Amino acid sequence: MYAKGQAVIQLMEELAPKSYAVENDKIGLQLGTLQKEIRNVLIALDVTDEVVEEALRVDANLIIAHHAIIFRPLPHLQTDTPAGRLYEKLIKHDIAVYISHTNLDVADGGINDMMAEAIGLKVTEPLDEVHTDKLKKLVVFVPVDHADKVRAAMFDAGAGAIGKYSHCSFNIEGVGTFKPGEGTDPYIGRQGQLEQAQEIRIETIVPQSAERRVVQAMLKAHPYEEVAYDLYALDLKTRTFGLGRAGKLEAPVTLAELCERVKQAYEVPMVRMVGDPQRVIRKVAVLGGSGGRYVRNAIFAGADVLITGDIDYHTAHDALAAGIALIDPGHNVEKIMKQGVADYLQRKLDDRKWKTRAIASQTDTEPFRFV
The missing domain is CATH 3.40.1390.30 (NIF3 (NGG1p interacting factor 3)-like)
Incomplete structure (x- = not known):
């Protein structure tokens, strides 16, 4: 099974969250759609005509690049200009282009x-500091027999780090009450009957950059059909990221x-x-x-x-x-990102057993020649 475009980009944004980018940086999806299966994703520094030809050769229908192909609003889309011909070629061959620029500069492992x-x-x-991750507190109520599984899922997704300490949480046992309504499929209890369950209240810390990932992991590991959880904004800051x-x-x-x-x-x-x-x-x-x-x-x-x-x-x-x-x-040394990002994405894709391949571009986009 191939990964959908949105799933590939979610993996990319785990490495380089968009929130890390400097103000007004041109990042994200710049051309095409992510609502499709991705056979191969080509990792490139620049998107040139030669890189697009390479994408066609390796059957890549997504390019993740460092340098944007659209820097400012387009006054027109004329296909007899160099930029227009490039956009036309990408669109004709259904190749999407996603940009990860200063967020990839700033990121850990970037x-x-x-x-x-x-x-x-x-x-x-x-x-140069450009982004400080804010902290939130995540509170979730879990049946006792699933507490370890839910905690582990949240920690694996990036929750629970305070300074150099990891897997930090606070846990209180208590009684939860609920009445399953018509059309429900409760993990505990029966429709129409007021139920009581021994539950653990788990509290942990979540950096804002990992919030979506942690919540998704928590919901996936939780046995309940409807999960009771809270997210609180804290007047605390965690790590500072920069260029x-x-x-x-x-x-x-x-x-x-x-x-x-x-x-x-x-x-x-x-x-x-x-x-x-x-x-x-x-x-x-x-x-x-x-x-x-x-x-x-x-x-x-x-x-x-x-x-x-x-x-x-x-x-x-x-x-x-x-x-x-x-x-x-030279500026072109940023080409180091091609193999680094490809290796990172391939590991993530393999972990999820997707057939999609991440390929480092072999095209040389250095414009200068030394004589």
Whole structure:
């Protein structure tokens, strides 16, 4: 059985919730429909004509990409323009396009974590905070013999974390009353008769980003036809998420040595470097894409070097004056997300025994050539 488009995107949004995106970012479904079975999903950095041709070759009817194909409202949809031809081709072949951009940058296990891990950074922190997950309290009433099952389902879906503690809950046993009405199929009792049941009141903490997933898991594990539960908003915050990462290397290296590591880890033929090649590097900041405006954030984080793309001339001079080194491997290093997201989605699809395959695009969308 193939996964429906909405189910594939739900898995994607477990990794990169839309709420993590910066304001006005162009994310989500940009073209096509998710109301269909997905045979193959192609994971791409950009959606170009070559990527669409690849989707046709691998029989993918959904593309999940990092960079948007629609940046602003369209004044027209003329199919004799480059963009118009691309949209026409996607529509003709019923290929949907879903975008996960800054939410994938920010997410745990997203692009910036992939970049940090690839060069060996340890214990990272965000460079620029953009989202703080709010907390809610979930209370549900469960028959005693199902309490363990329902608790486990909620914990597995992301509930119950307080700081570095997991599986946190509070439980009180009591008596629940109810009268099943006409047309009901009660787990306990009979229609028309007032019933009493020994129940456990389970209270746990749920981050807002996991609320839908936790509630769905709870309802699925609960034996009752109609489940009594409450969600309370709390004046508490949990983890803060942000763009970029800063962390320490396991062992110091020179700036020149780090450049070689970056080329190998990010599969680029060359990098631009700002700073003394023999400078000793201990703490590194990384930010996928275009991160020149985050030099001050990297300095504030105590980084010796910032690795990011699209560094301009004046930013390079400012960094030299401020005493921080720069490594620019180009914007396209975000291609690291293709295999990372494909692997993540395939694991999730396999867990649910769906036939849908997640495929990392092999198309090179780097517009620059080095001569």
